[in-house]
Amino acid sequence: MKDKFESAREMFPHTNDIVYFNTAAYGPLPEKTKKAIVENIDFRLGVEKEDIRQMYALKDTLRDDFAILIGAKARQIGLSMNTSTGLDLAAYGLPLKEGDEILVSDVEFPAAVYAWRGASEAKNLKLTFVKSTDREFDLGELEKAISHKTRVIIVSFVQFFNGYKINLAGISELCKKHGIYFVVDAIQGVGAEPINVKEFGIDILACGCQKWLLSPYGSGFFYVSDSVKDKLIPQSITWYAADWQLNHTDLFKYDLPYFDTAEKFEAGYYATLNMLGMKVAIDIIADLGVENIRKHNHALIDRLAGYLKETEFYEIKSSLVENERSSIFTFTCDNHDSLFGYMLENKVKAANREGSIRISVHLFNNENDIDKLIEVLTVYEKNYNCKAAAGAN
Numbered sequence: 001m002k003d004k005f006e007s008a009r010e011m012f013p014h015t016n017d018i019v020y021f022n023t024a025a026y027g028p029l030p031e032k033t034k035k036a037i038v039e040n041i042d043f044r045l046g047v048e049k050e051d052i053r054q055m056y057a058l059k060d061t062l063r064d065d066f067a068i069l070i071g072a073k074a075r076q077i078g079l080s081m082n083t084s085t086g087l088d089l090a091a092y093g094l095p096l097k098e099g100d101e102i103l104v105s106d107v108e109f110p111a112a113v114y115a116w117r118g119a120s121e122a123k124n125l126k127l128t129f130v131k132s133t134d135r136e137f138d139l140g141e142l143e144k145a146i147s148h149k150t151r152v153i154i155v156s157f158v159q160f161f162n163g164y165k166i167n168l169a170g171i172s173e174l175c176k177k178h179g180i181y182f183v184v185d186a187i188q189g190v191g192a193e194p195i196n197v198k199e200f201g202i203d204i205l206a207c208g209c210q211k212w213l214l215s216p217y218g219s220g221f222f223y224v225s226d227s228v229k230d231k232l233i234p235q236s237i238t239w240y241a242a243d244w245q246l247n248h249t250d251l252f253k254y255d256l257p258y259f260d261t262a263e264k265f266e267a268g269y270y271a272t273l274n275m276l277g278m279k280v281a282i283d284i285i286a287d288l289g290v291e292n293i294r295k296h297n298h299a300l301i302d303r304l305a306g307y308l309k310e311t312e313f314y315e316i317k318s319s320l321v322e323n324e325r326s327s328i329f330t331f332t333c334d335n336h337d338s339l340f341g342y343m344l345e346n347k348v349k350a351a352n353r354e355g356s357i358r359i360s361v362h363l364f365n366n367e368n369d370i371d372k373l374i375e376v377l378t379v380y381e382k383n384y385n386c387k388a389a390a391g392a393n
Contacts, residue, residue, distance in 0.1 A: 004288055005296055005363060011284065012364045019369045021350040024160065024188060024328050024360035027214040029277065030284060036276040037216075055272045056246060062275060063262075065282045066221045069290070070186075070205065071196030076229075078222050078262035079275070083187045084111050086206025086222030089265055090154070090183045091119035093232040094204075100151040101126040105137050109160045112185050116154060135162065135354075136319065139170045146174065152181045157189035161354040163318045163328025165193065172201040181228065187211055192297055192327040192362060194290050203228045212327070212362065214281035219274045224262045238268035288363055297327040297361045303370045304329065304359065313381045317356045330356040339380055346376045 009015050011030040020028060043051060063077040080086060096102075102116045106129040113127075120127040130145045132138055137159065153175060155166050168184065175182040184205045189195060191212030197205055205223040209215035224232065241264045242256035258264045285293065301320075308314045308331055317330040332355060333339055340352040351358040359373070 004292075005366070008284055008288060009364045009366060015364055017347065019348045019365075019372045021348065021359040021361060021365070021369070021373070023192075023211055023214075023362040024163075024358060025211070025351050026217075027211050027281075027362065028364070029214060029216065030280060032280045032284075033214075033216070033277040036280055037273050040272060040276055051272065053246060055270055055275070058272070058275050058279060059270070062221070062278055062282070065279070065286065066223075068286070069282070070190060070223060071198050072223050075261035076197075076223050076225065078224065078264075078266045080206075080220040080222055080266065081218050081271070082210075082220045083185055083206045083208040084115060085220060085267065086204060087112055087115040087154075087183070087185060088119075089222060089224075089232065089234065090152070090181070090204040090206070091115040092122070092235045093265070094152065094181055094228070095231050095233060096123060096125055096151055098124040099126065099149060101128055101147060101149040102152040102154060103128050103130050103142065103145055103150055104154050105130050105132055105142075105156075107132045107135050107137070107159060107161070108154075109156055109185065109188075112154050112156065116152075136164045136324075137166050139167050139174075142171065143174055146178055146180070150178065150180055152183060154183040154185070157184055157186040157195060158193065158326045158328060160188050160328075161358065162330045162356070163188075163326040163358075163360075165189070165324055165326045167323070168195070168200040168202070176201060188328065189326060191285055191290065191293070193294055197223050197225070209278050209281070213278070213285070214362075216274045216277040218271055219278050222262065222265070224265065229262070232265065234265050236267060237264075238266075240266060240268040240270075285363070293363050294327065296363060297365070298325065300361045300365055300367065300370050301325075301327070301329045301359070303367060304373065307374045307377070311381065313384070314377065327361050329359045329361065331359075332356040333381075333384075335384070338384075339377075342380050343373075343376055346372075348373050348376050 012028055013031055014020055014028050063074040066077045067074045104113060116127050131141045153171060158165050181203045184202050186205050186207040190207045203225045207221055209219035210217050241258045243259055308316050314331050314333045317332055319325055336357055340357060
């Protein structure tokens with residue numbers, strides 16, 4: 001009898017031909033996503049009926065789904081196009097004044113940096129980079145960097161290039177102690193690593209869905225805590241910020257109250273095709289369970305790490321400490337660029353990031369994928385050593 005992960009793997013057509021370890025760049029789509037999107041396109045081609053009521057119901061369902069995923073309430077969830085939407089909401093919407101300081105790691109993904117760089121230039125804020133240690137986020141350095149002007153700390157849940165999982169609980173304590181807003185870019189963790197926004201005292205969380213949430217590009221969501229919702233001053237408001245109750249026969253209403261939920265900040269998001277893809281993927285993830293996905297992914301990484309530890313040719317670059325590791329794993333070797341090309345030639349797709357090969361393992365991967373990678377790495381090492389010996393002679 002197949003287990004749930006075997007059944008889930010069968011939903012992804014690429015597994016028949018390609019060993020895919022690049023979810024941290026973009027997640028492959030399950031076959032069901034194509035079916036759902038094509039059915040909607042066929043429906044729209046017919047023009048006999050509108051799908052607006054179904055679309056609104058789908059939006060409500062997705063808010064429920066994402067709320068469950070991160071330990072929030074549906075009214076605290078807004079749908080968006082990407083991670084940057086939520087980051088910009090924080091950067092431009094939080095009540096910051098001239099001279100206020102934002103702390104960000106010096107190994108942060110650019111999306112967070114540019115959002116706050118733009119806001120800093122527009123509002124004359126101070127953007128300060130916190131020193132990392134061995135290219136890993138350092139809570140001690142963060143604490144030392146906090147000043148009386150610090151108003152915001154922005155971090156990634158998981159670092160994009162080495163998979164280091166940030167100590168959100170530790171940062172939360174610092175934010176509470178000093179009265180600092182806590183903003184999290186969660187795109188590299190949600191869907192593969194458990195997270196609870198209430199437990200970690202997060203004020204605003206932003207997450208694109210095209211990676212670990214296996215959704216089309218242009219898919220995302222954000223979370224806004226109750227404690228900051230009424231403090232936010234959004235830079236844009238659309239007519240969908242008010243509740244029309246689907247009554248579009250009387251539109252000369254210019255004084256409707258705004259939603260008292262995160263919907264107020266959604267920027268009129270109604271990309272039905274993307275939402276259909278989001279729904280297919282979130283159902284797969286919910287059925288498996290994020291904690292089970294985490295265990296599945298880490299076990300596969302352990303299989304690879306066990307091989308790498310036995311060789312002197314490869315060097316592991318990611319932490320394997322339990323509370324620091326994630327579903328992203330990196331290693332390197334001499335001439336890693338050549339290795340990356342050799343992997344692609346053998347239909348093993350990963351990423352070449354910051355001097356290392358980045359392997360991102362997800363729910364559709366299995367032990368055969370890891371063994372295929374190990375086989376490729378073994379042959380590459382042998383060929384490399386043979387060439388080096390021949391050159392020496």
